[in-house]
Amino acid sequence: MPANYPNRFELNGSDYFQVFLDRHHRNHGGVGNISRLAIQLENNSDAAVIESKLNTSELLLYLAALRLHTSSFFKLPVWRKKEGQFPIRIKEYSGRYDAVEDCAEIFSQTIDVRVEPPICFDLVKVINNHVLVVSWSHILLDARGMELLMSSLDRTSDLMIFPDDPELKLPWKIRLMEMRKVKNFLIDKIKPGLQLLHNTKFDNRIKYMVIELSEFETQQLDDRADTMNVGLMKSSYYLGVTQIAFINLVNQVPDRISWVPVPQDQRKKGRRGPVIGNQVSFMFYELAMRNQNLVQVMTDLKNQMVSQMRMNLAKRYNIMMDSMRRFPSWLYRLLVASPTKGALASYFFSDTGDSLKGLKTILGLEVGDVTHFPPNSCYPGLTIIFMRFRGRQKIIYSYPSGAISQERMEQFNDSLKRQLLGDG
């Protein structure tokens, strides 16, 4: 193993928040805070060949040897490299599924990062194809980190694995001032909003649905966006369209609002990395639960975005999360969970764009398609991801199956697709 990979490293503030979410999932009977990337491999279905290729990656073997240590009193949680060899093993599932999301065995797998590798691989046989599913703990890597990792396994020398300077060096006086400003916005302004889904006695299995547009439909979507003059605000356009379908889903509650955190990648641009750690902060948009047209919704989103960027909310939020990881866990839980009662985490939106467009091979294996399967944001919650691969738009969403019926989610599905393509 290369000497430049450290034997231990601390979690940053965003990672620590993911530890909190992981516990929250498990406390509600979920599998934990686990992300998945499904990679369809062309012309290769041999698990032994794929496995041997994965085991040539020193970086993957290093990640597989990491374990999370959280129990030290007054010490920050750390990842430590466990002594010994932890070769990557691929489990195969050959139930001839229609789609990878139908393979319940994979989506019900958990990863206990204290005792197990935080990353694992499965191979699923779907109609006419094999799909390699990478599952990983969101405590270790965010989605962009995994994209960078998988896109660069053939040449990791180009990758920046760890952040240059992971520690925010700020005096506590400044930290407290920044935290106060975030508190004024996040805690005082945000009142417990609409609860989308019932909070009790729901089936804890998370279901995924995928809308996959053809190249023609994707072009239709882009043309519709152009007619709306969305320009640079394509993500806001997607969020606006989703919001209109969402209002239909929850049957409009005019006097209520919902909140959606939208991640903002904090990586400096022009470099491939860092891979390790959650390198995101968030913007928080207030969404009125009343009938509005798309232009109104988008104008409102744009104003909120600019106003939050003007007040530097994402950077301040990062400082707050970094500072709070030093708090005792009971206080952390109290501060994170109580004031907004889940209002900030029950609906999550992200647009990863076409960030995987350069992904052609993984360790020499030809890639045919890729799909993100994010962890559910918060129990019970609705998580929606927009992504594009090779000119085809996909929308993936996850929800707890017992909290909302499949029929209603299919209505949401149809409504969203109609809105996106302009037939709504």
Add this chain to the structure above:
Amino acid sequence: MEHQEVCTELIKFIKSNLLADGIALDAKDSLTALGLDSFSLIEILLFVERTMSTVVPIEELDREKTETVYAIATEVVHHMNK
């Protein structure tokens, strides 16, 4: 402010706030290729607003008008002279 001067200020801002250390930037380099996203572009517009007292409405911009520092500077100068 002249176009060239706006370009110089924008490059200085982008290099010190948005790009990783050591990444070169020329006025005609593609910002998308460097990984700048819509959040980055709004940060640039807010910088223009703060330091050049010029508001460039985001809804007037498209990919072409924000693809390079040169193109953004053209928009900034256009709005300065309005």
